[in-house]
Amino acid sequence: MQQTLDLTIAFVKNTLADAEAGHDWFHIERVFKTAQTINQTEQANSLIVALAALLHDIADSKFNNGDEEIGPQKAGEFLTSINVDQEVINEVKLIIRHLSFKASFDKNSYQSKELNVVQDADRLDAIGAIGIARAFTYGGYKNRVLYNPEIKPNLNMTKEEYKNAVSPTLNHFYEKLLLLKDLMKTETGKKMAQQRHDFMLAYLEQFYAEWEGRK
Secondary structure, three states, X not given: OHHHHHHHHHHHHHHOOOOOHHHOHHHHHHHHXXXXXXXXXXXXXXXXXXXXXHHOOOOOHHHOOOOXXXXXXXHHHHHHXXXXXXXXXXXXXXXXXXXXXXXXXXXXXXXXXXXXXXXHHHHXXXXXXXXXXXXHHHHHHOOOOOOOOOOOOOOOOOHHHHHOOOOOHHHHHHHXXXXXXXXXXXXXXXXXXXXXXXXXXXXXXXXXXXXXXXX
8 A cells, every 4th residue: 555655646746746836745745644634533445535635636627727527537547557456546536526615516426435534634725724825825826816895705606607716815715715614524624624714714804904904
C-alpha cells in the first residue's frame, strides 16, 4: 500500500506543480491528512480513502472547461498504470465524480463510507481560516471584486448558475461556505466543521464592521 501511495503522491505533486494556489498540492495534502483523521473513527477502506483524497482534484472541472469526467478519467488511467485493483479504481472514480459541492445539485444515489470521509475532509478545507484564504485566492485568480453591497447572494442557484457564477467573493460565503457545516456526513467532520463555521461568522462580522468604518 505504501508504494502505491508514494507513487500517487509523486504523480499528484508533478501534475499540480503549477496549479492555482487554492487547489495545489498543499490543498491535497491537507485533505489527505484530514481524511485520515476522520477515518480513525469511520473505519472506511483506508486505501480507497487515501487514493481518493490524493486524486480528487487531479483535474478539477473548473480549470478544464467544465469537464466533470476528466478528473475520474485521469485518476483511473493513472491507477491502472500502477496496477491498482480494478474494484478500487472504480470506487475512487465514483468518489471523485460525486465529491464536489456542485455534484450535490444532482439527485444521485451513490453513497459510501469512503465518499463521506473524503467529502467531509474536502469540505472542511473550504471553511475556517484556510477556507477564507482559499476563497479570496480563487476570487483574485478570477479577478472578482471582494464585495459589492448591491449584488446580493443567490441562495437558489441551479447547478449551471453555480458553475458560471461571477459574483463577489463574499457572496460565496452565503452561496456555499456557510452551507457546508450542515452537509457534513461524519461525526468527526461535524465537530470540526462547527468550529470552522463559527470562525467564518466572526470573520464576516469583522469584515462588515471594517467595510462600514465602524472598527
